[in-house]
Amino acid sequence: MAEGETDEEYLDRRDAQYERLLSYEPTTIADYAHQPDHGFWGDREFERKFQEEHSKRAGNYLIAYPKVARLLRRGVVRCPTRGCFLADVFLFPLEPSGERTLALTNLTRGESRTSWVNWEYSDNWHVAPIYLPASCRHGSARLPLGWFEEIVATVEGWKHVLHTHEEVYARLPEELRRGKASRTFHPPAALWRPK
Ligand SMILES: [Zn+2]
Numbered sequence: 369m370a371e372g373e374t375d376e377e378y379l380d381r382r383d384a385q386y387e388r389l390l391s392y393e394p395t396t397i398a399d400y401a402h403q404p405d406h407g408f409w410g411d412r413e414f415e416r417k418f419q420e421e422h423s424k425r426a427g428n429y430l431i432a433y434p435k436v437a438r439l440l441r442r443g444v445v446r447c448p449t450r451g452c453f454l455a456d457v458f459l460f461p462l463e464p465s466g467e468r469t470l471a472l473t474n475l476t477r478g479e480s481r482t483s484w485v486n487w488e489y490s491d492n493w494h495v496a497p498i499y500l501p502a503s504c505r506h507g508s509a510r511l512p513l514g515w516f517e518e519i520v521a522t523v524e525g526w527k528h529v530l531h532t533h534e535e536v537y538a539r540l541p542e543e544l545r546r547g548k549a550s551r552t553f554h555p556p557a558a559l560w561r562p563k
Pocket residue numbers: 447448449450451452504505506507
């Protein structure tokens with residue numbers, strides 16, 4: 369809080385900043401993934417809500433522009449029973465360099481959920497979401513955000529500098545190894561709850 373500011377003034381200022389940042393229309397794809405310096409670092413409620421809405425804006429953009437979505441998509445998650453769509457994982461370019469991963473899941477009731485996977489928080493333990501729910505009429509799963517990052521690493525062939533690709537590949541969990549070529553993945557068996 370700024371000096372001499374009442375709680376109410378603080379919340380008003382916070383709301384105004386939230387509205388201002390989210391009403392800004394990105395002009396490039398990299399803009400969609402850019403994490404602005406919002407000035408409310410340490411306010412967990414603000415950080416959580418801001419990331420959620422910020423990722424939703426990027427998800428809506430991809431839903432509106434399927435051609436861009438195809439370019440940015442790195443993997444699809446499907447249900448193990450009938451192959452229903454459960455989630456997409458995208459890689460957005462960042463300026464001047466780097467990438468940001470976006471996970472988008474589908475729920476039976478026609479909703480979708482989004483989250484940036486690699487997003488900065490003041491306190492990862494208490495603010496960062498750890499999973500996104502996904503479901504179809506055959507079952508449901510809570511998909512860990514870290515797992516989406518592993519999908520991207522698998523598809524992109526990212527590896528630790530000390531390991532060869534073969535070593536990394538041999539060590540991958542079964543469900544990631546199988547999905548690598550087709551870029552289609554199934555939730556880890558331990559997480560899938562059939563109906
Ligand atoms: Zn299904």
